[in-house]
Amino acid sequence: MKFSIERAVLVKAVSQAQSVVERRNTIPILANVLIEATPEGVSFRATDLDTEVVDRAPAQVERPGATTVSAVMLNEIARKLPDGALVQISSDDAAGRLAVQAGRSSFSLATLPREDFPVMASSEYSANFKAKADVLRRLFDKAKFAISTEETRYYLNGVYMHVAQVDGQPMLRCVATDGHRLARIDAPLPVGADEMPGVIVPRKTVAELRKLLDDDDTDIAVSVSETKVRFATPTLTLTSKVIDGTFPDYSRVIPMNNARKLEVDATDFARAVDRVATVSSERSRAVKLALDQDRLILSVNAPDAGAAEEELIVAYADDPLEIGFNAKYLQEIASQVDRDNAVFLFNGSGDAALIREGSDQSAVYVVMPMRV
The missing domain is CATH 3.10.150.10 (DNA Polymerase III, subunit A, domain 2)
Structure with missing residues (x-):
């Protein structure tokens, strides 16, 4: 694998991918980011087995390939390289090393085989729809402060996204509560969301989702199944397991x-x-x-x-x-x-x-x- 990529593009892609990596890992491969280079560009994939982020970035690919390297280490190196630098990245599978070069700086990092990297299984999504970034941002931002941090009540450790009826009109609704306060936010139901099952989006996923929602006019592709939820832009995909539990009947406390x-x-x-x-x-x-x-x-x-x-x-x-x-x-x-x-x-x-x-x-x- 060998490609060249602008430093700013690399920083953005790696930082978004590595943010899902847990600092303490008992499985070494989970501390790594999977780099895949194809003629179309480069993707950076990271996972903690419950959440997966894939960030796609433009690059000049000389030799397609894939390997995994420490996500935190690559992120730190990319951040410290000079602004405007063109970064050359190449892997030597036989030696198990990844070379990173920019100007007079060069680094050699240990790699792990790509075959060991766990890729989240694809799911059959029962609902697929698109929503504007500002709509989703309002729904989740206004609800997330009420998410419970009490691990024993795990079914409250996220935002409950579902379809609700308001005066006979279906609405996309997000609810969060910790038993002391509650937030309930509605938005018009997007086309295609009618059959969406109600899912509890975990707290960590809600935090990661915020990075997809900066541009108000961006269309976010949302896919929902009983076990997973996926949010995607043309360059970034966030896939997450949902919390396996039943959200309480919040209407009784309103x-x-x-x-x-x-x-x-x-x-x-x-x-x-x-x-x-x-x-x-x-x-x-x-x-x-x-x-x-x-x-x-x-x-x-x-x-x-x-x-x-x-x-x-x-x-x-x-x-x-x-x-x-x-x-x-x-x-x-x-x-x-x-x-x-x-x-x-x-x-x-x-x-x-x-x-x-x-x-x-x-x-x-x-x-x-x-x-x-």
């Missing part, structure tokens, strides 16, 4: 009859929560919301550190209410609001609150209260 309505500037609210929470060393310290006629008082009382209070002018015309929430949860939800105003709907001090982005019904958040 309050439907909360009548007390608070409307507040989302940015002002997030900053106020951040300020009053400063007196507490614990991020989970409860912030008390005291609501009265067009007035909201946020307060924190930390006996070991001090107390803080801030008043905001808001739109509120219902009965007075005092309720407490985890400060971190309030900030995370407020940071998702794209519109000027966040709308909070309350029932009582012991009941979950519903949060919307202004009049937009396509993004709904739920947060459980805390005792204060």
Whole structure:
């Protein structure tokens, strides 16, 4: 194998591929990236057996071939080469080495046989459709903060992507919850997604997916089966196993009859929560919301550190209410609001609150209260 590739192209391709590689591997080949050179170009493939990334890049291929080399090592070398350098890469299968040359720099890296590299088995996908990158980015970005990190509840360790009915119209929906807060985001259902099975996309895959979604106008090809999900652009393909579990019936925890309505500037609210929470060393310290006629008082009382209070002018015309929430949860939800105003709907001090982005019904958040 022998080819030449621009340094910037190499850095981008290798960094995206190696990001799925686990730092601690009991199987040496999983620390490697599979480099495959064909007359059409070069591909870089990496996997942790649950997730696989393939990045295709243009290159001048003199001699087709394939080998595997340390993903982290190749990434580090590529990053440290001079800007604008033309990198020549060649392999010597007999010696088990990969040569990397750029200008006066040269490296010789140990390789492992390509035959040992595990390639994720292809799957028969029951649904194939295309969606704009900005649509998928909104669905996953707004939901991912609520993904659970509790490994024992593994079925909550991802985003539940499925088809839902809203007023008789099918929608593409993403939901995430950790039992304390919930995010439910809707988008119009793309053509071809009607038969899509509901799947739980793992947390790591959601993080990797973000790299495919930078260009708003890019069409992302999405393929879904009962066991796998694949997202692809012309140059990058991300394939992942889905979480083998049943996502709970989240609709039961979304309050439907909360009548007390608070409307507040989302940015002002997030900053106020951040300020009053400063007196507490614990991020989970409860912030008390005291609501009265067009007035909201946020307060924190930390006996070991001090107390803080801030008043905001808001739109509120219902009965007075005092309720407490985890400060971190309030900030995370407020940071998702794209519109000027966040709308909070309350029932009582012991009941979950519903949060919307202004009049937009396509993004709904739920947060459980805390005792204060």
